[in-house]
Amino acid sequence: MPNIMQDKRLSIAPMIDWTTSDYRFFARLFNPHTYLYTEMISTGALIHGKTDRHLRFDASEHPLVLQLGGADIAEMTHCTELAQTRGFAEVNINVGCPSDRVQHNKIGACLMAEPETVATLVKHMQAAVSIPVTVKHRIGIDHFDSYEFMHNFVETVAAAGCERFIVHARTAWLQGLSPKQNREIPPLRYEDVYRLKQDFPSLAIEINGGITTVAEIETHLQHVDGVMIGRAAYQNPYIMAEAMSLWGEAAPSREAILERLMPYLQEQVAKGEPLPTIARHFLGLFQGLPGARKWRQALSGKQSLTIAEIEDAATQTLAFIAQQDAYQDSLEAQS
Template structure:
């Protein structure tokens, strides 16, 4: 099955504590085409925290999207302006996170119950920046889980000028389920996302949730405009490399990716960045291959980890897997 990717998108989902700049640089080595997202960053963190630290990224990470968590129009607009000033390609509003902490601050999935609030955010943010403002949301929340509820939410937000929606194809249960359970227990409803595209052909609709293979990606792209993958890309980053086949591009070897990674690690260590913190993102590099467990053990929980240690561990796995 061949997919024309000229008007399609593949992206790495925003994941708190995971899609940091260290991971995003690593992910980019596998695939030049995918869109990368930051972890969700709250408006408070940017307005009152270390803004430069939160928003830093390497130029190689483009195309790159900043995901914001917030509901205050003034604060979200100001943070969208930060995104543009720092050079992000897009800004995305989180209307999908179900955690108790973000609900308390009226961030995330609970905003699906307030489509007019989200529409107002989009309207003001778009008026203040030139980069696109997009929305990532769920199928529904709690008992408000009908297709009609989602369609009305999308219609209201689209009327404010939003044209790109990323849909996590599960309902979010705001009470009784943890964020982890909310990624696993509510059933996936892909057909509702396909229907959304049929009913709103003028909008760009992407799908997220439970997608784990290149064949899965191809299947979804027959019906909608984009696919977003989170944990499958993180735990098995080589899936990003395999996805180059969608663009009829060669699939890089892991040895080639490592050759590009080492100089970056040297420059980061020279800047004082802790290598052990960066290395936690590389544990899945050899997922499914002989020696993968030893690789993970070599990189895990070692504050004194060196680049030489990483090279040694990698070479041992590559000896067992010459074609990797």
């Protein structure tokens, strides 16, 4: 199996309420090479909230990127310095989130209309640290959806020192569509992202949006420097194990993943962390396989949950899958 990932990157997108430290530990078990992102964390939450809680991570999560939401130079710079001190590999500026809440605070996709503001942020943040400062953005916002609009944005921000751009290949509609609709309704324009790489060959350009299979990842990597997977990696995390083929390596088994997960769960329970909250991140482990529904039912919708119950559900699910595989093999042998 050839390694096609030389100078390429595969990452899991920042997703609010989803890419917590517990999920990131779980995600790392599938693939040691992927870049992981925190949820988008506002500068206000970091400076005035539970800083240690927001910035906690297990060492195994590396390489790990902190995604920041904000537009105040001093606050963004301070939080970038915090990120470097705490050991993050990169800091990413959110210029893609379309929700009303973040627009009100000049966070997210609305900043695409202010490339000079983003450039100023990059300049000051990058000057304060040695780790990279990157930008995740859309291909446009509202009626400012031409390729030239995005080209100007990237050109302006790159001139301030940003060398990596992660592009969600959809326009964000800041009025009239919910964040969920903004992930689904605006059409994907992958060609615009490919063109961006052609126009800026010295920049690292990653593509994001609607990518759900390893075959699709391979196709995109022929045109750009990286692929970012969003909800597909959460709902069916084993896609990241299947993506090990891109590095010419074998995928770990689900049994091996569960075996490595249990000590972590024991540590978290010992710290007083609620197991039902942690376990919600594991519901997609058997996605697409027989027994997946029973696995989800065993882990979800419960006020209390024990490690023994998770182990029992895993044993039953794996046994059921093995039984179904054996039955299918016998049918094929008879045909």
